[in-house]
Amino acid sequence: MKMMKAARLHKVGEPMRIENLPVPEPASNDVLVRVRACGIVPNLGNILTNWQTWFPELPLPPLPAIFGLDPAGEIVAVGSHVHTWSPGDRVYVNPGRYCGGCRACRNGDLVHCALYTFNGYFGFSPDSWKIYQNYPYGGLCEYMTAPQYALVKLPDNVTFEQGARFGYLGTMYSALRKSRVAPGKTLLVNGISGTLGIGGALFGLAMGANRIFGTGRNQELLDKVKALSPGRIEVLSIEGDETIDKWVKRRTGGLGVDVFVDALGPGAKHETMLQGVRALKRGGRAVNIGAIAGPVGLDLHTMMDEGQGIEGSIWFNAGEGQDMADMAAAGTVDLSIFEHVSHPLDEVNDAISGIAIRNGGFSNFVITP
Numbered sequence: 001m002k003m004m005k006a007a008r009l010h011k012v013g014e015p016m017r018i019e020n021l022p023v024p025e026p027a028s029n030d031v032l033v034r035v036r037a038c039g040i041v042p043n044l045g046n047i048l049t050n051w052q053t054w055f056p057e058l059p060l061p062p063l064p065a066i067f068g069l070d071p072a073g074e075i076v077a078v079g080s081h082v083h084t085w086s087p088g089d090r091v092y093v094n095p096g097r098y099c100g101g102c103r104a105c106r107n108g109d110l111v112h113c114a115l116y117t118f119n120g121y122f123g124f125s126p127d128s129w130k131i132y133q134n135y136p137y138g139g140l141c142e143y144m145t146a147p148q149y150a151l152v153k154l155p156d157n158v159t160f161e162q163g164a165r166f167g168y169l170g171t172m173y174s175a176l177r178k179s180r181v182a183p184g185k186t187l188l189v190n191g192i193s194g195t196l197g198i199g200g201a202l203f204g205l206a207m208g209a210n211r212i213f214g215t216g217r218n219q220e221l222l223d224k225v226k227a228l229s230p231g232r233i234e235v236l237s238i239e240g241d242e243t244i245d246k247w248v249k250r251r252t253g254g255l256g257v258d259v260f261v262d263a264l265g266p267g268a269k270h271e272t273m274l275q276g277v278r279a280l281k282r283g284g285r286a287v288n289i290g291a292i293a294g295p296v297g298l299d300l301h302t303m304m305d306e307g308q309g310i311e312g313s314i315w316f317n318a319g320e321g322q323d324m325a326d327m328a329a330a331g332t333v334d335l336s337i338f339e340h341v342s343h344p345l346d347e348v349n350d351a352i353s354g355i356a357i358r359n360g361g362f363s364n365f366v367i368t369p
């Protein structure tokens with residue numbers, strides 16, 4: 001039996017153990033991927049230590065479990081019902097798993113599947129354990145099985161390390177698509193220098209937004225974001241005196257922005273999000289993909305009068321991931337801005353605990369199994 005190295009969590013709060021496990025066989029609609037890089041994000045530490053207390057309704061995979069949200073690698077074997085993919089294909093594996101049989105799935109509304117589950121991370125349904133039975137391998141191991149519907153073909157100019165960043169980038173890309181960011185539009189992103197927010201700069205530019213307003217705390221990182229396109233990006237530190245809405249209105253002739261995306265991290269103040277909503281123009285759209293927690297006091301009457309909307313957006317599908325890969329292939333989005341911090345699988349525990357020391361969203365932490 002062929003064996004592989006895997007990092008497994010046996011108990012919440014304990015370090016992962018490096019173990020030898022049999023290399024799995026792909027089922028008929030699945031492929032086997034040799035993992036070359038797996039993204040680890042700042043939230044992973046929370047998932048491994050605090051998740052069951054913070055969000056008991058979002059279940060972890062049954063332990064012991066192989067975590068790892070954002071894997072990229074090469075296909076080495078395909079199941080009998082796989083016709084589109086071949087061994088040797090370089091892929092990103094979207095961790096979003098859906099059942100295929102519920103009403104949402106049958107309507108093609110895949111992210112809203114009743115059993116929707118993040119492979120190697122956490123689930124959104126009490127029945128997510130059923131999905132984990134089908135897909136017990138996250139990206140923190142050498143070989144994982146994945147359904148063919150989850151794959152994104154990576155072009156030659158996208159490295160595995162860059163591919164391992166697709167999860168948080170795709171979350172932003174899907175939010176920008178839903179809010180119809182396009183040429184002629186203006187965009188505001190809260191938390192633009194963070195892991196999630198920086199995708200707003202990259203894809204906002206690629207999708208043609210005329211002007212992108214970004215807020216954050218660290219002026220040095222904000223200046224680095226502005227340098228991506230000094231003529232189209234403007235930045236504001238929320239540590240200063242001016243509120244976000246006043247700043248945006250002043251710079252848009254009093255109008256405000258077409259689209260506001262909130263990508264703030266855990267523990268951020270509600271007021272920062274509310275200022276973003278107040279920066280919308282008449283008819284504008286707000287999308288929340290960040291980590292603001294608890295009830296937020298929105299002025300819904302004013303939003304009605306102004307014809308404004310707000311929605312939550314969760315993750316993205318593999319088709320959207322393919323758009324992103326194709327944009328990278330065409331050179332319309334620049335993934336070379338990331339500074340990779342790579343660790344071998346043996347160092348996974350140190351890598352996760354060291355993730356707080358980072359250069360904002362420019363840092364890309366990966367494990368290379």
Ligand SMILES: [Zn+2]
Nearest residue numbers: 099102105113
């Ligand atoms: Zn479903």
